[in-house]
Amino acid sequence: MRRLLLVVALASGALVLTGCGREASEETVPPPLVFVPGLGMSALQVSVEGDDVAGITFDFLVPAMNPVDILPGSAPSALAYSIASGLPPSSADEVSGWLSLDIDAEGVARNKPGVDVQPISVGVDFGLECPRYMPMVEELGASGWYANVNTYCAPFDYRFAPGHNSFVPDFMNLLERVVDSSSGAKAAVACHSQGCLMTYHALRTIDSEWIDEHVAFLFGFAGQFSGCSDCLRWAFQPGWSWDPNDQAASPVDPTWVGEMALGLQESIYGAEVLYILDGQEYRAADSARLLVDVGATLMARSQELYSLGKQQWFLQGSDLRQPLSMPTRFVFGNGIPTTYGYALDGVDAIELHTDGDGGDSRWMNEAPLRWTADPACDVLEIPGVGHMDVVTNEVALGALARMSMSGGRECLSD
Numbered sequence: 001m002r003r004l005l006l007v008v009a010l011a012s013g014a015l016v017l018t019g020c021g022r023e024a025s026e027e028t029v030p031p032p033l034v035f036v037p038g039l040g041m042s043a044l045q046v047s048v049e050g051d052d053v054a055g056i057t058f059d060f061l062v063p064a065m066n067p068v069d070i071l072p073g074s075a076p077s078a079l080a081y082s083i084a085s086g087l088p089p090s091s092a093d094e095v096s097g098w099l100s101l102d103i104d105a106e107g108v109a110r111n112k113p114g115v116d117v118q119p120i121s122v123g124v125d126f127g128l129e130c131p132r133y134m135p136m137v138e139e140l141g142a143s144g145w146y147a148n149v150n151t152y153c154a155p156f157d158y159r160f161a162p163g164h165n166s167f168v169p170d171f172m173n174l175l176e177r178v179v180d181s182s183s184g185a186k187a188a189v190a191c192h193s194q195g196c197l198m199t200y201h202a203l204r205t206i207d208s209e210w211i212d213e214h215v216a217f218l219f220g221f222a223g224q225f226s227g228c229s230d231c232l233r234w235a236f237q238p239g240w241s242w243d244p245n246d247q248a249a250s251p252v253d254p255t256w257v258g259e260m261a262l263g264l265q266e267s268i269y270g271a272e273v274l275y276i277l278d279g280q281e282y283r284a285a286d287s288a289r290l291l292v293d294v295g296a297t298l299m300a301r302s303q304e305l306y307s308l309g310k311q312q313w314f315l316q317g318s319d320l321r322q323p324l325s326m327p328t329r330f331v332f333g334n335g336i337p338t339t340y341g342y343a344l345d346g347v348d349a350i351e352l353h354t355d356g357d358g359g360d361s362r363w364m365n366e367a368p369l370r371w372t373a374d375p376a377c378d379v380l381e382i383p384g385v386g387h388m389d390v391v392t393n394e395v396a397l398g399a400l401a402r403m404s405m406s407g408g409r410e411c412l413s414d
Contacts, residue, residue, distance in 0.1 A: 028144075028405065029144065030143060030144045030145055030150065030188070030401070030404045030405065031150075031182070031185050031186060031187055031188045031216050031404055032150045032151070032152070032178045032179070032181075032182045032185060032187045032188070033140070033145050033150060033151045033152070033187065033188045033189075033190060033404075034123070034152050034153075034154055034171075034174060034175060034178060034187050034188070034189050034190070035126075035130070035133065035136075035151065035152070035153050035154065035189075035190045035191070035192075035195075036153075036154045036156070036171075036189070036190070036191040036192070036195035036196070036198060036199045037130045037132065037133060037153060037154075037155060037156075037191075037192060037193075037195045038065075038132075038192045038193030038194050038195050038224075039065065039158050039193060039194035039195075039224075039251075039252070039258070039259065040061075040062035040064070040065030040066070040158055040251060040252065041061075041062075041065055041066060041130060041132040041133070041192075042119055042129065042130060042153075042155030042156055042157070042158060043059055043060070043061050043072075043119065043120045043128060043129050043130070043131070043155060044059065044060045044061075044117050044118065044119060044120065044155075044157060045057065045058070045059055045060075045117070045118055045119070045120045046058055046059075046060050046095070046098060046099065046115065046116075046117050047115070047116040047117075048098055048114055048115050048116075049114050050113070050114035053091075053114065056086065056087065056088065056091060057086050058082045058083075058085045058086035058087035059081065059082060059085035059086070059120055060078075060082055060095070060099070061078050061081060061082075061131070062078070062240060062251060062252070063077070063078035063079070063240065063241065063242055063243070063244040064240060064241075064244045064249075064251040065132070065251055066078060066131065066132055067132075067244075068244075070131045070132050070134060070135075071131060072127065072128050072131055077242070078242060078244070079092060079242045082095070092242065096239055096240065096253065097112070098112055098115050099115075099117070099159070099253060100112065100239070100253045100254075100255045100256075101159060101160075101253075101255040101256060101257065102255075103255060103257075103298040103299075103301060103302050105301075106301075106305065107261075107301040107302040107303070107304050107305035107306070108302075108305065109159075109160065109161075109164070109255065109257045109261070109302055109306075117157055117159070118157065118166060119155035119156060119157065119166075119170065120155070121155075122153075122154055122155060122170045122173070122174050123152035123153065123154060123174040123177065123178070124148070125148060126147035126148055126151065126152065126153045127147060129153040129155045130153040130155055133153070133192075133391060134147070135391075135392050136391040136392050136397075137151055139392050139394075139397055140397065140400075143397070143400075143401040143404070150182070152174060152178060154167070154170060154171050154174055154195075156170065156195070156198055158194060158256070158258045159252075159253070159255075159256040159257070159258050160256075160257060160258050161257050161258055161261060161262060161306040162197055162198050162200075162201035162202075162311075163201055163205070163311075163313075164257075164306070167198050167202065168201075168202050168205065168206065171199075171202050172202075172206065172210070172214075175187055175189075175214045175215065176214065179213070179214050185216075186213070186214060186215060186216035187214060187215060187216060188216050188217055188219065188400075188403070188404050189203075189215055189216075189217070189218050189219070190218075190219040190220070190221065190400060191218070191219075191220050191221065191223060192220075192221040192222060192223070192390075192391055193221075193222055193223065193224045193359070193360070193387065194224050194258065194259070196220045196221075196222075196223030196224055196225060197223070197224050197225055197226075197262075199218065199220075200223070200225055200317075200324075201313055201314075203215070203218065203324055203325075203326070204313035204314075204316060204317070204324070205313050208325050211325055211326065212325065212326070215326050216326065216327075216404075216407065216408050217326050217327040217328065217329070217403060217404075217408035218324060218326060218327070218328045218329070219328075219329050219330075219331075219399075219400050219403060220328070220329070220330040220331070220332075220368070221331060221332070221390045221391050221396060222331070222332040222333065222357055222359065222360060222365060222387050222390045222391075223330055223332070223365070223367075223368065224360060224364060225317075225364070225367035225368060226262075226264075226265050226267075226268040226308065226318075226363075226364050226367050227259075227262035227263045227264040227265055227268075227284075227287070227307075227308055228259050228262070228360070228364065229264055229269060229274045229284075229340045229341050229361065229363075229364070230339045230340055230341055230342070230351075230361075231259040231260060232260060232264065232274075232275070232287060232290065232291070232341075233250070233275075233342055233349070234250035234251070234252050234254060234256075234259065234260055235254050235260040235291055235294075235296040235299040236254065236291070236294040236295060236296040236299075237249065237250040237254065238250065238254075239252070239253040239254055239255075240252055240253055254296065254299065255298065255299070257299070257302045257306050260291075260296075260299050260302075260303075261299060261302035261303045261305070261306040261307070262303075262306060262307060262308045263284075263287055263288070263303050263306075263307030263308055263309050263310075264284035264285075264287040265284060265308060265309055265318060266283075266284045266285055266309075267318045267319065267367075267370065268284070268318075268363050268364055268367055269283070269284040269363055270284070270363075271283055272284070272340075272363075273341070273352075274287075274340060274341035274352070275290050275341045275342055275343070275344065276342075276343040276344065276352075277290065277293060277294065277344045278344070278345060280293070287303065288300050288303050288304065288307075291303065294344075316371075317368075317370060317371035318367075318370060318371070320371075321370055321371050322371060323371055323372060323373040324371075326408065327373075327403075327408035327409065328368070328372055328373070328378055329377075329378050329379075329380070329399065329400075329403055329412055330365075330368045330372070330378060330379050330380070331379075331380045331381075331382060331390060331393075331395075331396045331399055331412070332357055332360070332365040332380075332381060332382070332385075332390060333356075333357035333358070333381070333382050333383070333384060333385030333386055333387065333389070333390050333393075334355055334356065334357060334362055334365070334381045334382070334383055334384075335355065335383045335384050336355070336356060336357055336358040336384065336386060337353045337354075337355070337356075337358075338353060338354060338355065338356025338357060338358055338359065338360065338361050338362070339351045339352065339353060340352055340353065340354045340356070340361040340363070357385065357386055357387045357390065358386045358387050359386065359387025359388065360387055365381075366379075374411075376411075376413055377411035377412060377413055378411075378412065379412065380395075380396075380399060380412035380413070382395050382396060399412050402414070
């Protein structure tokens with residue numbers, strides 16, 4: 001009953017009920033929230049049509065990125081989830097080939113012929129689109145955010161680099177719908193990990209007047225605002241496996257340019273040695289050479305095209321240090337040994353560690369310090385909080401709630 005009353009109040013602009021059942025003024029109603037998920041945590045719909053395929057459509061979630069306990073329909077595995085949505089069991093071994101990308105002579109990455117991949121939907125059913133984050137949504141209920149009521153997911157095809165999938169138009173369409181349905185209230189935009197880079201690209205490239213009309217503020221959970229140093233190894237590993245515990249496989253396919261082709265930015269990593277191959281050292285500036293030297297030549301070709309260091313929208317923050325046009329806040333964990341690269345000797349790989357959140361290095365998490373308007377106000381480090389745990393962390397979610405209630409004016413240091 002409480003949730004029903006809240007929905008009615010949001011639609012009518014009347015008084016609302018707080019989580020404790022007390023009446024509150026209209027000013028306490030949080031803005032609608034649009035959330036952008038991390039790498040591999042968007043549900044994709046895959047359609048295949050070809051000479052030897054009589055039309056197959058199924059849903060896909062990366063096995064290594066989506067634990068069994070969050071899979072829709074209580075599926076016992078990612079494979080079972082895909083089969084239940086239309087994948088013929090006899091075609092299971094074909095999926096990795098369908099999802100790999102073709103990279104042409106210019107480095108352009110495209111779907112395989114006859115393959116179409118899109119999010120299963122955008123902002124329609126949070127639990128189906130981004131199931132990994134339903135525990136976060138449950139926690140957000142204490143602050144008045146509810147899935148599919150005033151909280152929506154913006155999934156995307158994470159195989160592609162920013163600007164080369166449908167994310168920007170999908171993001172704009174969702175925000176327009178959300179703002180219209182909330183009587184013009186601007187939306188809060190939150191993101192996690194790779195989703196923050198997709199969001200950052202959108203907020204840098206969409207018309208500023210449109211942004212001002214639709215976006216109240218940006219809130220990043222452990223945002224990945226740079227190329228991922230330890231992810232570079234995925235370009236020369238075997239691709240993903242249906243077995244989420246396969247130690248030989250990477251979490252993604254070696255052709256997916258959404259991480260490996262972004263390059264590594266000297267503005268983030270400086271002169272740190274990120275890889276050592278048979279005694280040869282590779283720094284951020286050497287990432288393309290590393291790919292060539294390990295035989296990942298197609299990915300090296302893509303990096304020539306997609307490298308962040310060659311994208312004006314990225315350089316606006318990284319080099320020109322220009323803040324975004326809306327209030328921005330960023331939270332991330334630290335104090336956890338985190339892999340940032342590898343020492344490789346034949347088939348053996350020794351992890352190189354630095355401080356971070358267990359998923360991203362502190363160097364990458366601190367990237368917004370280069371362009372945020374007020375670092376003391378805009379950035380909060382939370383000791384000991386892991387890369388995935390941050391989205392359900394009480395301090396991080398409390399900061400998001402305070403930010404929303406202040407209309408984007410609340411400082412993280414307050």
